[in-house]
Amino acid sequence: MKSHPINHASSYTFHMDGTIGVEVRASGYIQAAYYAHNEDFGYRIHDALSGSMHDHVLNFKADFDILGVNNSIELTTVAPVTRTFTWSGGRSRNTMTLERSILSSEDEGRFNWGPNGATMMHVINQDARNPYGEYRGYRVLPAAGTAHLTVQDSSNLAHAAHWAEYDIQVTRQHDHEPRAAHAYNSQDIHNPPVNFAEFFDGEPLNQTDLVVWLNLGMHHVPHTGDLPNTVFTTARSGVQFTPLNYLAGDPSRQTVNMVRVNYANGSATEVKTFGQAEEVCTVPITGIGEELWRYQGDVVVRKFPYNPNDPYYEMEGDA
Template identity: 50%
Template sequence: MPSAQSLNRRLTGPAPTTDIQSAYYAKNGEYGYQIHDGLSGSMHDHVLNWKVDWDILGTKNTVGFHTIEPKTVKYVWDNSTRNTMHLVRSELTNEDNATLHWPENSHSMFLIYNKDEKNKYGEERAWRMMPNIGGAGMHATIQDSTNLGPSMNFAKAPIYVTKQHDSEFTAAHASNNYDTFDPIIDFGKYLDGENLEQEDLVIWFNLGMHHVPHTGDLANTVHTTAHAGMIFSPSNYLLGNPALQSSQMIRMNYNSSASDIVEEVLTFGGESATGMFNLTAVKPDYYDYIGDSNTRKFPYDPLHPYNDTVAIV
């Protein structure tokens, strides 16, 4: 069930769906678990595509990979051979190689930077992208779907890089399912060999989950394990840790002769929160509640959302 969402310089996303796919259970456990009498939880993928239009110190950007690799070295100052690690730097040159997978063991850093903008030590002032939790960096299990065809080309890898074009606004279209083999938007056509060095770049990445519904998903999926995220963080972009500028930090200086006695507390101008908060005043009174409290299942009449119908369970 791939779907696409657009992101342009800010992250927003859809609320997660709660209903599961199901099918008749015919003793075919290789397609999913039996979750109820005669019912199988039909396994499927959730792939949500995000778009980031980076402009790091201008619109001329490059994607670099700083990879940590093991190396055996004989140094002139040591009689023995040492097993150590070193940093290998490479860059993405064109869209022919821009279908990417996150590296095993997270040994390679994915960086975006302007090669003409370096810090005082000669390092590129970059921003780093990395998967965070859960299904970050996932992609569709089926690479050549006989049902979805090219309409799901955006979901075939965890991350892509393309040159920015106003005409390439989203990775898919809401009406792609009307003709999946001739979709309105075929993301595969975006990857047409264009140069990616010092260009206005767009990063497309996928978040999601591989979902094999189980009995705990009835009547709706619990989302405590359906988390995914991406981290964007500066790398050599700043000359120090910006957290040091926080006015809420404190430093405790101890007595020089008694290490368990605090002699001085420095707050650096920060002030602790003060006052009182009345928890009783914000306690909800459900006897005054007006509205719908039913969990609805499709279909129902949206023009009369509070009607008691058979669609309400």
């Protein structure tokens, strides 16, 4: 990983079906390298610049309490299978099946998202089932591209960033393990203040107080489109938490803004608004042009050089 003058913008979304989304986007100036015919490490993006490859990895901690503090992690995999059924006349059928397992200890608590999106992770309470006998819980799933550290056993990081090695990591909750790293980890990479690998000491994970550590990020190989700035369009990563057999149905159907359309013979016959009035929102646009002329410029903290008495970024000529 490299240090960059990059801005990371995090957003949190709360949906009416109970889903919670976390997304992070990156933008800013890349810290390029000198081009020296080093195509194995990045594209040539300007006369003397190479877009040095690197990883962005940001760690989020999610402390779940599903109907109580004692929870478990269930992994459900959609897998191909060949089976013979009582109705198949003795012939095998190629189909798919669900493979379910419960993590037993922290020895199994570090893993990556499966290929083809086949493996689903659920935080469940085995002591709480819905009326149909299924465990109630929340599903954790990637909503945009996720990434963990490419380099294995990094020579530069040593023990300072073990938190970045997997997509998902699950530990037992402890007050003395509040975060995965420390601001001073880079000062002593071989004996950092927080060594995340030491969190995994084989403790049981079945029906106990759990913490899920999730990594969001991307593998960044800068190209000419990253000049002058990396853009938010593709530099993004996200994860969602969504109810799984937790509620009796879709709660968004109870919204006050719902409508029902009855139709027959290819056309609508009735539109029910359930007594809701038609709301109108007028957006004033007069004066916006004048507001643009009041803009003073971006306040930036430059790495080199930086004058705290002149924090505004001045543009030279036409942009």
